[in-house]
Amino acid sequence: MKILVTGAGGFIGQNLISELRNRHYDDILECYRNTDATLLEEYCKEADFVFHLAGVNRPQNDREFEEGNLGFTETLINNLEKYGNNCPVMFASSTHATLDNAYGRSKRAAEDLIFTHAKSTNSKVLVYRFPNVFGKWCRPNYNSAIATFCYNIARDLPITVNNSSVKMNLVYIDDVVEELICGLNNKPNVVDDFCEVPTTHTTTLGKIVELIESYKKSREERSIPNMNEGLSKKLYSTYLSYLPEDQFSYDLKMNVDQRGSFTEFIKTMDRGQVSINVSKPGITKGNHWHHTKNEKFLVVSGEGVIRFRKIDSEKVITYFVNGKKMEVLDIPPGYTHNIENLGDTDMVTVMWANELFDPEKPDTYYLEV
Known part of the structure; x- marks a missing residue:
């Protein structure tokens, strides 16, 4: 099976590809930001399944939202249809697709394009409106508050919390990858017209900061967080992945x-x-x-x-x-x-x-x- 992954160098892409290889999916067609258009076209011709993860989160201007989210999706779909490739397509959308802003509108337009493709070609599409995704390898100071908090707190750098009571809906990267592979194996978690990661966590911004700060103190106190609580266990693993490379060790008394x-x-x-x-x-x-x-x-x-x-x-x-x-x-x-x-x-x-x-x-x- 040939699996095309767009956004292969991104947060979700890196985690997905590493786990696909763990499970012996060896024929992975990796598409990066600088992948040649001709090569992408060849990938679209050969693919048996497409994970469309590429997108723009933090552009220089709003026009890049449309170019990166809608424009690239249009290119991908046109290439698939050009070669009559009706393979399943998974699309990484966002809960922001319901909002009336440049990012949300670009994601919603890309969703519409994906659904139209499915109807016209009688192909299967899996559209996920992801909430906040956290875990290892996410870029700090970019599009994830958790990545930024973990990175900064581990380095004694300041963080900014404007409203600690803000609620956050979260999905952990391993749960995301597990669900995506279920979709690959024709067992997605479908809810109405969309697909969802079945395991989610809801908490406040303040609680997240409190937990991450406690993880830093735990090394001094020789303590271990509660591994029985799902969010704490996953957040602790995430925090450790952002430790400075010269600070993996710590002394005991x-x-x-x-x-x-x-x-x-x-x-x-x-x-x-x-x-x-x-x-x-x-x-x-x-x-x-x-x-x-x-x-x-x-x-x-x-x-x-x-x-x-x-x-x-x-x-x-x-x-x-x-x-x-x-x-x-x-x-x-x-x-x-x-x-x-x-x-x-x-x-x-x-x-x-x-x-x-x-x-x-x-x-x-x-x-x-």
């Missing part, structure tokens, strides 16, 4: 003493926290128990022993651990426990606790095993 070190890695509000414990050879750590707090230990390097004793019993339970065997030990409440390094090198243990450490209520009581 290591608590170091003669026994080794203890470093908090990740904190979550509802899934506890993960820390990295390093024990020097011969060192024993722990000798405490908890009422409700529970933990999981995973030794990833070195060797040692983890001992348990129920606080009202004299019986000591031992588990020998080794980084060569990935084995998780649950640390149940009511058992005092310790971990001793039996090897000649540092022992590294990944430790998970079901709650964030609260110095006012640590639920940790010293008692030797």
Whole structure:
């Protein structure tokens, strides 16, 4: 199958083409802004499916809206009809097509042209009126407020929010691509005369800014946003894609003493926290128990022993651990426990606790095993 993608270098085009290749669609005819007219004509002759994503969002003057949105669509349709190619055509329109402005009028006129083509040739067309699309590879300071906010906040640059209560309807780029590929496979989500991305998000501009700013702080606080909430998960991934390339890494606070070190890695509000414990050879750590707090230990390097004793019993339970065997030990409440390094090198243990450490209520009581 030969798939023509106009606007191949744009935000949606890049994401769509990368996923098409992931799914082994190898015969992709990529049309860019500078693609020769003769080559485009050849593409229109050969195409089995057209993703028409090319368009103008931020021109120098309003005339470019008509030239870029309506004019190019007209060229595309004329080329298809010239060669009698009645293949399906997907068209990326916008919710602005309902508005009476230069951009909206140009998109609506292009829609009418696409629908007329479908009727006259008895071909299938899929017209999507996209709301705000966000995700990786979108150009900041161009046509996406989210891309601009992510880019600027990641770099401590100022942002402008004129009205934080403005409602925004959003679709995530991966959901867009998934739906477009469904359309390619003749399974589009059709609603009346148009097609829609089934998963959308509605929020306010202020909430978006609040979330993005919290993502920046999360690196300092060693926290992770709520991955259970769809918009937050997608927005967090988007924010990370705009990090400066020299700032992918960030430091953690290591608590170091003669026994080794203890470093908090990740904190979550509802899934506890993960820390990295390093024990020097011969060192024993722990000798405490908890009422409700529970933990999981995973030794990833070195060797040692983890001992348990129920606080009202004299019986000591031992588990020998080794980084060569990935084995998780649950640390149940009511058992005092310790971990001793039996090897000649540092022992590294990944430790998970079901709650964030609260110095006012640590639920940790010293008692030797």
